[in-house]
Amino acid sequence: MSLIGTKWKPLVLFHLLEGPLRSGVLQKKVPEISNKMFTQTVRELETYGLISRKVFPVVPPKVEYRLSARGKSLGPILQSLDQWGFEDCGLS
Amino acid sequence: MSLIGTKWKPLVLFHLLEGPLRSGVLQKKVPEISNKMFTQTVRELETYGLISRKVFPVVPPKVEYRLSARGKSLGPILQSLDQWGFEDCGLS
């Protein structure tokens, strides 16, 4: 379960639950993430087949990320985790 | 969510879902874990209030771990994760 065994993957997946987002927007939803970790994270999620990456050949570049079917199947789990985090106060 | 953001915490919690276990038994359920990481993991889980630790003042020592109410509330999530891991093949 190296999907959740990182600081950022669950967060990124979580923000995609509501729908596809382009790279910049997604990254702004996770303000503390460094540029490097962001691309690294989405690349790994893509490798695992949890999200798909769609590149529009325009300038400046435009890239959109969306959950794959497999990624969507994580939805309930991510939401449970999120909810659990709120219910049971600050664990950090 | 530093509960799952580690290699061992989810595993240890998972094994406690079925009921309390004494230290040695729990550790054997996770054979690859090092001695140090085991105690460190249960200590942190205890600090987070997810498990409770019961010491029997006998020699040789006997210690039992059980999920707290809060730990139990993670049950469904842990099981979903476990199931998800099986369904969707090898992710490492």
Added chain:
DNA sequence: GCAATAACTTACTTAAAAGTACTATAGTTG
């Protein structure tokens, strides 16, 4: 009195994750 026991601890080392800072791309705008 010395080994065995179960649970832990401590000091030290290695490996993995994350952060910082800088560079690349290629059209568009001024």
Added chain:
DNA sequence: CAACTATAGTACTTTTAAGTAAGTTATTGC
């Protein structure tokens, strides 16, 4: 033609997680 854009890559450092190996405790049983 230089600056700006959005996305990504790379080299290097720091931080954090995990592993190894040894030691501690207090009793029992030989």
